[in-house]
């Protein structure tokens with residue numbers, strides 16, 4: 116038996132096609148496109164690649180991109196002033212501050228200055244609270260992308276045992292809440308969990324977001340489970356038999372033999388994060404225009 120590989124690039128392309136149609140309809144109604152402002156502080160190479168990818172994706176679907184780059188030594192006041200200006204700019208529907216920010220700045224504090232109605236990353240206290248209370252709001256992109264992947268793969272979420280490994284505010288906590296909203300039975304496991312392998316092996320849906328290359332082994336996986344790999348670990352060179360130096364948190368080849376369905380790295384969750392960011396930008400623009 117070999118698992119079905121869930122093609123994140125393919126599903127992301129479907130989401131982007133839907134977003135493209137929504138953008139065209141928005142332009143018809145309002146005579147202007149939704150806009151997404153990205154803020155990148157400093158010269159971290161990986162962050163620059165991600166932000167570049169987000170801006171390129173905007174252009175592809177017709178969203179207007181505002182690409183703000185600040186030097187690594189930018190002051191808190193400069194970043195705050197930029198966020199406040201973008202909050203007040205009617206052409207800017209969504210704002211994201213790429214994380215991490217340089218050490219003299221506080222990424223959580225800065226993110227929180229974003230108007231919740233423009234919080235397309237879903238990372239402000241207000242957005243987290245709306246999610247926790249089941250109120251409408253912008254949902255964080257990576258967890259929302261995972262739900263879309265599970266749906267696309269035909270995985271039943273309701274009633275399933277879901278185990279999320281990782282408890283970050285960026286992913287693990289919102290992921291657990293979205294699964295709960297869909298009536299899964301949810302466990303959040305983490306670095307202090309006693310017998311992680313045993314907890315993982317109960318999962319019908321196993322989601323790993325720990326940032327440790329290939330930590331989840333094949334014998335942790337329940338036969339037939341849906342396995343979602345949120346890890347992005349960059350190795351010095353591609354492992355034997357692989358073409359990419361990016362590996363996830365799951366030992367892919369081992370898992371492939373046991374799981375029912377699995378996302379690859381690259382080409383799994385990553386492209387969905389960007390697709391959901393575009394989707395959130397259109398939703399934000401519609402809300403700000405008084406629609407829905």
Ligand SMILES: Nc1nc(=O)c2c([nH]1)NC[C@@H]1CN(c3ccc(C(=O)N[C@@H](CCC(=O)O)C(=O)O)cc3)C=[N+]21
Pocket residue numbers: 164165168211212213214215236256347361380381382383384385386388389
């Ligand atoms: N405010 C904020 N929002 C974020 O959403 C955010 C962030 N900060 N900081 C960093 C992480 C990381 N992240 C990724 C997005 C796309 C891919 C992606 O498209 N990955 C491709 C491969 C890309 C490559 O080759 O490096 C894939 O998995 O197939 C990966 C990672 C968004 N993040």
